[in-house]
Amino acid sequence: MAGKVTSLQVAARAGVSQSAVSRVFTPGASVSQKTAEKVRKAAEELGYRPNVLARAMVSGKSRIIGLVVAYLENYFYPEALEKLSNALQARGYHVLIFMASQNAGNLDDVMSEILDYQVDGIVIASVSLSSDVAERCQSAGVPVVLFNRSQDIEGITSISSDNVAGGRKVAEFLMAGGHRRIGYIAGWEGASTQRDREAGFTAALHDSGQQVFSREVGDFDTARAREAARAMFDKPADRRPDAVFVANDHMAFAVMDVLRFELGIAVPGEVSVVGYDDVPPAAWPAYNLTTVRQRANLMVGETVAALMDHIDTPQTARPRRVAIDGPLILRGSARSPIDKG
Amino acid sequence: MAGKVTSLQVAARAGVSQSAVSRVFTPGASVSQKTAEKVRKAAEELGYRPNVLARAMVSGKSRIIGLVVAYLENYFYPEALEKLSNALQARGYHVLIFMASQNAGNLDDVMSEILDYQVDGIVIASVSLSSDVAERCQSAGVPVVLFNRSQDIEGITSISSDNVAGGRKVAEFLMAGGHRRIGYIAGWEGASTQRDREAGFTAALHDSGQQVFSREVGDFDTARAREAARAMFDKPADRRPDAVFVANDHMAFAVMDVLRFELGIAVPGEVSVVGYDDVPPAAWPAYNLTTVRQRANLMVGETVAALMDHIDTPQTARPRRVAIDGPLILRGSARSPIDKG
DNA sequence: CCGTGATTTGCAAACGTATGCAATTTCTGC
DNA sequence: GCAGAAATTGCATACGTTTGCAAATCACGG
Incomplete structure (x- = not known):
């Protein structure tokens, strides 16, 4: 009482x-x-x-996982957050949220704050990590998992989808659809997701003797994506792409809207659009976006497994670098090989 | 080192x-x-x-705020979560996330878990609270804020938008637009947001001698909203509504998609659609949804203010019941009074 | 009924910090 | 240079738990 x-x-x-x-x-x-x-x-x-905090003090285990996330505007992240929190909750852990803006200076402070809470692990979503910050966590004995970013830092576990393979799939699909002038709208160039998706995409084009017809940068941002779409498509039909791969769904929606409602270009009639992520709105009929699925369930599962591994058996746990393959989901925003003729 | x-x-x-x-x-x-x-x-x-946990033990203040949230599929919540976390972070607090499914049995467990962490405050978003749970928090001296739910429990602070006024605005707008057969697709009937929006809506209709032409329940769920839309609109033009108020945007998108892509009904040509929340996709040209804005910034501001008030000066703090007025955002999914004729 | 080993129990020392109190130092005005 | 006030400092205790260790209890066969 x-x-x-x-x-x-x-x-x-x-x-x-x-x-x-x-x-x-x-x-x-x-x-x-x-x-x-x-x-x-x-x-x-x-x-x-029992008082969890008192228990944490003496046992050294807080049963708190710190989550750093940059922005929830891309609807892949709310979904991942929900699944992650549920999965951890089922194991008696809970998620402490830390917002970090893109610029890295901020991240240092945020990481310090996280460590202040004696978290048992850290998940870093959609943010890149400087290697000295990573080292600080290592020396503090706190396992770190990079979610949806891969990075070549010694001993850091990263879980992402196989963005290179995904990019390839998109290129192959668009070429099979008979597209001859294929554009690319890039995400923020500091992101490994952006880099890998583009790498796979352009590699597959090259393999077939093609190359990117035009390229703009949208920075994973709606407004910038709109500008990119205008820059790429506000021209006569024979001087603009007949297909475009947009580095994530969130930008792809903006691009489709610009094409249809600003420039009066039919999708997929005149231009095919393909995205990446398969966030829920991609399935909404108004967009019906062909896209590469990121398997959030599997990614979260791997993340939790890696964390538990490092927490429960730190001596045997090895850093992992997981890339999960995701299927290309065929919908209606891109002409497919069978309607090619 | x-x-x-x-x-x-x-x-x-x-x-x-x-x-x-x-x-x-x-x-x-x-x-x-x-x-x-x-x-x-x-x-x-x-x-x-300094070790936050050790500090929390002796000082009794953990600088952790527990947040209970049911689902992040409605994009109002990621937005609110982001703003809330940022606002609290700026004051040296952090958010510990707890997922609760709709059914109330679960909530009791979740609340217990929250209290185990000695949180300084609790924000409950989109979930109703039984009065004995509320009482337990009171007796534990932990302030509780109901976010986007209002409830008549003694001494519980609640922050929401003025859903009754919002419902009225929608009715008045649709009537002014010359609509004669106005339908309503309800949210989950256990929610105060649903109840209040409908109450304001039907009251305004009655004030003008009208009544709801037809009503279905969508439970704030995409799939159910689609079924509701079919049940309401799969009929000859003179036997179905010429306008529909959908209890939130998340369902409204589904309804618009069914109308346009399944039933071939023009929006707003044949049927006007109005939503509630003004989540980001409402502004996307593909939907361009006329809707009532929930002012997330103000709601979060009030939430934080209430929390800080109760934490810093518990003796003088009084429970509040705040309802924030939000404007009707006129977009293109509903015929407006000027194109009435 | 006793001895032995296994199980259960209590004692007391941590964990890392904040804070009341008394002792000490520094400051102030003359 | 000195008394007194003010500021600073250290000591010791408390916060609520876990856990190693030793004492106590138990089960049980001889």
């Missing part, structure tokens, strides 16, 4: 020592049936629950 | 007592310039940062 019930009060009421109470609430500790029952009863009556 | 640097080590290196170190990192404590400098220098060299 009272504001703060401690194990000491429970112990007094149950007529046992405080240690006994602690052991009852510590799985795998040595307690007899009888005392366990007495303690549980007393705890129930007083409304006692 | 080492894994864990404590105030004791800093004290040793700076040649002062541990208390002195503590005071240097406690704003408003009594320390001389000289020792402050010595301590800061030593702390810098050792990479010392």
